[in-house]
Amino acid sequence: MLRPQILLASRHLGPCVGPRTGASQLSRQLPILARRAYSDSQPPAPSTTPAGDTNSPSARVIPNRTTGQNASGSPNKSRGLFRKVRNKAPSPPPAVLDRTRLPSSLHSQMPNANLLRLRDACQCSLCVDPDSGQKTFATTHLPNKPELQSAELDGGGSLTVVWENDPLSGGGTHESVYTPEFIERWKETSQRKLISRVLWDRAMLEEELDSCRVSYDDWMAGGDKFRDAFIALHKTGLIFVNGVPESETSVEEIGRQIGRLQDTFYGLTWDVISKPQAENVAYTNQFLGLHQDLLYYFDCPRIQLLHCIANDCDGGESLFSDGVRTAMQLQLQSPEQYATLTSENVSYHYDRNGHLYGNSRPTIRDSGAGFVPSVWWSPPFQDVFSSRTKVNRWHRAAALFQRTLEAPENLFEYKMRPGECVVFDNWRVLHGRRHFNTAQGKRWLKGTYVNNQVFQGRTSKLLAEFDSHQVKESSHDMWVAEKEALDAQLGGSREKGPASEEATISEQAPAAGQ
Known part of the structure; x- marks a missing residue:
């Protein structure tokens, strides 16, 4: 693929490239030739810059091979090697789920919702032994930043979270269900409640x-x-x-x-x-x-x-x-x-x-x-x-x-x-x-x-x-x-x-x- 591009670019060099051209000189020209060949192969982008506006940030100061001048009007010493190139407006990135935090719509139900804390608190039978009620893993077995695939609160008040790349599930997905009782306990732990006191004489x-x-x-x-x-x-x-x-x-x-x-x-x-x-x-x-x-x-x-x-x-x-x-x-x-x-x-x-x-x-x-x-x-x-x-x-x-x-x-x-x-x-x-x-x-x-x-x-x-x-x-x-x-x-x-x-x-x- 490179050889046709080089031949295409060589037409603009005239006598600069020939059988007796030194290898070192040719090696210096190759990157330039490649960029030039690529530019020639692209359709020109529609311009939004007013005519004669050479100060626009979208108009690069690049030599123009036709006029022999660059965009600022200075003499073009490269003699038509480059032409003016205009930048395309970047396309907006596609919407991507933030896998590092719960959706903001769930923050009122789950305050201080650190994902590591939430994953560590999973109560399923894989994570907590049903007979003893003890955890089956150490917190250090989890990644520092667990990856969230989805989180949804159902009509009964239970929160279902699906985790990606979960090490306790062999690198696959893992589903955690947090009941309303657990969510209430989560809130109590976040801000511990006490029975009010009467200071008496x-x-x-x-x-x-x-x-x-x-x-x-x-x-x-x-x-x-x-x-x-x-x-x-x-x-x-x-x-x-x-x-x-x-x-x-x-x-x-x-x-x-x-x-x-x-x-x-x-x-x-x-x-x-x-x-x-x-x-x-x-x-x-x-x-x-x-x-x-x-x-x-x-x-x-x-x-x-x-x-x-x-x-x-x-x-x-x-x-x-x-x-x-x-x-x-x-x-x-x-x-x-x-x-x-x-x-x-x-x-x-x-x-x-x-x-x-x-x-x-x-x-x-x-x-x-x-x-x-x-x-x-x-x-x-x-x-x-x-x-x-x-x-x-x-x-x-x-x-x-x-x-x-x-x-x-x-x-x-x-x-x-x-x-x-x-x-x-x-x-x-x-x-x-x-x-x-x-x-x-x-x-x-x-x-x-x-x-x-x-x-x-x-x-x-x-x-x-x-x-x-x-x-x-x-x-x-x-x-x-x-x-x-x-x-x-x-x-x-x-x-x-x-x-x-x-x-x-x-x-x-x-x-x-x-």
């Missing part, structure tokens, strides 16, 4: 106390009233179960309605009763200030249950305070002190009877943007401060935190009666007790714990079972609502300032008869 809790009670029979039945009580536990962090049988196993039965109990070195259950040479101040009749249990554990209990079996002695009133409310109050009134308590860690430890535990935590846990999921406060088990801790700065902030916790308006005091079981959030609600007189009567509580993972798992299962999505909101929305409500309760806390320096409850005189 003493007056508020006393007013809402009836809604924080449930009978033992209703709790054990696991129906609507159990669900309502469980949601109340999320909202206030504190509920009471009434009519509990006088049995040492009753607290286990109540706890197992939430899930598996958390075993500790105290045992699966334990007794809060006064005894000599106690290994824990709780096992005495002494005053016990507000605190949280087992902060020296990495996995400290989330839920604590205390069943009152006997309490007929003088004193021994239980004390409760909403630690998250106190933290939020400091966030509003004393942001600098709040920042200190979120950044400075405090060490906790336990070293008795062959058990050695230790852990460190900030007093206030801020998960970001001011949202407070928990607080940590347990003076009896506080360890030596780290040399890195700014102790004096922490002390000033912690003193304000304690005064606010123990302020009379924030402290709920309640004497438990036999047959009652208090269930409270150990990550939020601090508890304590007043001194009691052991000369007459008896005070005996039976306790157990549930860890956070069990509690959260029961919550998710319960809400899915009862379709209670209306009680949930995002952590950011929750924080905004809590902050606005608390600010209104405090009467414009930013202007009011921090809590006054009142005596702490540990310094107050004991109640009559103690």
